[in-house]
Amino acid sequence: MVCETTRRSCGVLIVVAAAAVAMLAALSCGVGPANAGGGVNGNAGRQQRQLKAGSGGGSSSGCSNLNLYEGSWVYDQAYPAYDSSSCPFIAKEFDCLKFGRPDRRYLQYRWQPGGGCNLPRFEGEKFLRRMEGKKIMFVGDSLSMNQYESLLCLLHAAVSNSNITRQSQPYLSTATFQDYGVSIMLFTSHYLVDIEEQEIGRVLKLHSISDATSRLWRQMDFLVFNTWAWWYRTGPQKGWDYVQDGETISEDMDRMLAFKRALTTWAKWVEANVNAAKTTVFFQGASPSHYK
Template sequence: METSSSTIKQKWKLCAFASIIGCFILMLCLNENHNSVRLLAFQNKNTTNIISSLEPSSFIENGKPINGTKSIGHCNIFDGRWVYKPIDSPPLYDEFQCPFIGDQVSCQRNGRPDFDYENWSWEANDCEIPRFDGKDLLERLRGKRVIVVGDSLNRNQWESLACLLYSVIPSSRAHIHVQNGLHKLFVAKDYNCSVEFHWSPFLVQLDTSQANGTKVLRLDKLVTSAERWRGADIMVFNTGHWWVHRGKFRAWDLFGYRGELAKEMDIESAVEMGMKTWAQWIDDNVDSTKTIVFFRSISPEHKGKYWCYNVTLPIMDEESYAGDSFPKPVIEVVERTIRGMKTPVKYLNITKLSEYRRDAHPTVYVAKKEKQQPVVDCSHWCLPGLPDTWNRLLYALLVFNTSRDTGAGSSSHGLV
């Protein structure tokens, strides 16, 4: 009798153990299915809404700001936080193997001892931003032409983008052409696509041909290299910093407008005249069914209270930090001009997210010429580094581009 009772107890224990194992397996299956449903929901919902929901200050299209009301499934990819991910998000290219990185931003080559600035990832508050995929972007750019036009900060972005794409193809399948910093070209031969940089810090013409050496900033004439912009499938522009230079750093002697010259002019007025000249050219020469136009917002400097020297961490206290590194009236002129255009222009609003990254500048780690005084560069950005995030966001906007958002069919761009 005791033996029978013991046998029954053992059987009950085995049944109980088997039940526990079965429940655990069932929970794993349900969780996996739940994750798949969540991923599918993100793909079906966020991919169609990520652009249309951007806030007015972050995205301008069809001459008007898009409604920025937030709701479930809507996402502003420029609104988020920096997360340290040293293992999950390593740099996508090696600084020492990329031929596009200039001495000004080659921080490791110039002796910077820390690497943490390379390991911060920008995460949006309301959705997951895709990791940059160079192979995927090259496929989307097959047979297409990208131009990046502007000052040295846009050159900083071009260098980053060229390195990101160069790193995923054999070096023998790349064509590189550099012309004195004024024109840079990267071609991925197997994809028949090019990424070009055109130097134009004002977008309008700086005339240095005067017989007496006088330099005239002609606010009503586009830069002469603008003819090279024609036919591009994707355009990325910027301007700003050169307009506010003073003293020996000021690039012009006189302003020129409609045949008249002026020695002094309110900078906001000058920027507005120049921006309208650029906007008119875009409206007259760009077919928005074939070309996507981006304008990148101001890249902040870190001077004064938030000086970049010897800093290895981003600014993390958002409440106590208000970015004021650039004149707001100039920014407002740029945004107002874009809002008034008939051509859809996507505003790559990297200003705020970049303001927190005072750790990511070259500081003293810039190439020094013999006997040159120490330089602290708090304007440009180390590579790999922050401009890689700008290009990740550019990539996200291209991935999530739809005909409803851009006014252009997917067959015209090959980008969706």
């Protein structure tokens, strides 16, 4: 994560989507608040230009055409960026080495963007100094949890003796690096829109993001949203019993259409509620499954 954006989960590579790579590179390399990512406000190109100019102090010299959204994973013996066995933030179901995975080569890949450019290597302490007093929140499903944990591991590796406090509430986990005033948060929301408990059961409301859900979102300096993996689940794995589209409540509907409706609701929420001068917003696209 953050210029080192590769993890595997027990054999399946979690490819962090281009918007997430852009976000992590931007945070690490000093790009300031600008509502970008996922096409919400269309400023991703400006971020690329800033990185091309070498704003992060990394090896971006000689770049002919920086393209964060296209590239490849390249092997690098200098990796991994942290030792998972010494990181206290990894959930046990994702600690592949602890449960006997024999190889480690999969950990030694970094993202190489197009245009012949290299992203600056992540420096945890520099990141914390740059983010002093800021709040960063990942909002989504277990893929967001992976990103949250990986970022915490990268930072912990750099400042292992730092005072880190942790809080856990339903749907919300927070780790605060007290010496820097930096809070990293995970808000679990599989669909980004509301699920309401009613007499008939759990109703997925495609046109609703309540204030109770989003109040914390508005307080963040950086928001990284993700949703996809849960939209096609069926049976016991489905997170709702009914779906509400406008005034119509039904047992099911075209899932891609439901996904589109929910993302439209989310995008409207961003436009109406996020102050672009304060908060940077990213949306991570669909990624391969990471449960095998």
